[in-house]
Amino acid sequence: MLPSTDLIACPHCDTLHSNASLPEGAKAYCVRCGVVLKQERSTAIVSVLALAMSSFFLMVAAISFPFLNVSVAGQSNSTSVIGAVMAFSETFTLPLAAAVAGFIIFLPLMRLGAIIFAVTPLATGSTPTRAAQSAFGLAEALRPWSMAEIFIVGVAVALVKVAGLATIAFGPAFWAFTLLVVLTAWQDTLICRYSIWRALDTQQV
């Protein structure tokens, strides 16, 4: 009796539940601690793929176009997201530049790429590979470290700080980034880890 597919254990409190199949749109919660165990949504995989792909392109737009422009007394300066990262590139703050670049550019891009790579075979109906499993594992590990939405709130705070000092104008990248944050939040509510891992399982029938 190897993998016990009729059982599901709560990741937070280890309580065993019998793994009943759910009606469409329903969620299963742990009876002891209340964590969501799985949710059933037949269109979830296609939606996740679509959202991940649109987020990926928005991300590329968000880092290449100008983000904000500041002007005071005839002088003006505009910055892209890359520019915000490079602010730390002088002297002792160089490691911080690398970290900020990671949190707001590379890790979110890597996570989106990994999700696309892992979910594409599921959406097209081909057999998932071992590489797809590693990719989804990577996407899961990166989740707490991709901080695009926090960056947007940081922008709001920064704007108020400069508001008295200079005039600010938003570039196209700002709107791309804001939309990206909304899409990412939406995508996170759609992902059911249990269902995706089950779909990625190569050993099942």
Next chain:
Amino acid sequence: MAGTGHTAGLITAREAGLVACRRCGQVQEQDVVSCPRCHATLHSRAPDSLQKVWAWLVAGLVMFIPANVYPMLITDQLGSHSESTILGGVVDLMHHHAYGIATIVFVASIIIPVGKFMAIAYLAISVQRKWVLNMHQRHKLFDAVEFIGRWSMIDVFVVAILSALVQLDSLASINPGIAAISFALSVVFTMLSAQSFDPRLIWDADRADAT
């Protein structure tokens, strides 16, 4: 599934002689080392969980000290030079009557980090002493700490944006101070501390005597 009589007949994977995968939720025999579904390493309970929690927590606390003592922002405006710490920045915002934003910064860079240090320490101590009270509240507290911890990064990003944006030669320029690094490290260390904590330990306390 034979109920053993405690906690309304619920049984944990460990009591059933099984081990659960925290990544994909599948249940395996106790001697299986690696999850056949998602290839994660299987542990009935995360090994040395509390030791790692304390180590990262202390590292985070140590970095939090320079983060508050040294300047976060260095501003040069029309020849005048000023350095402001995290708390100084909040006071500055209040002088500009930006109370809403001052509250966001104060909550994100002082209240959340300090609250997190206390919450993680409380969770670790409660597990070490095997407290059985308030399990649900402690579990919620853990969820909150994991969810909220990343938001402390706001202040680091604010410094990054300000220093990129405000580079107007002689008129005004803003540069990051050493506290920006310390603060970022402090946030990363406490995030790692929270991730090392195995929430299943909270729920084990009322089972220790039963098994």
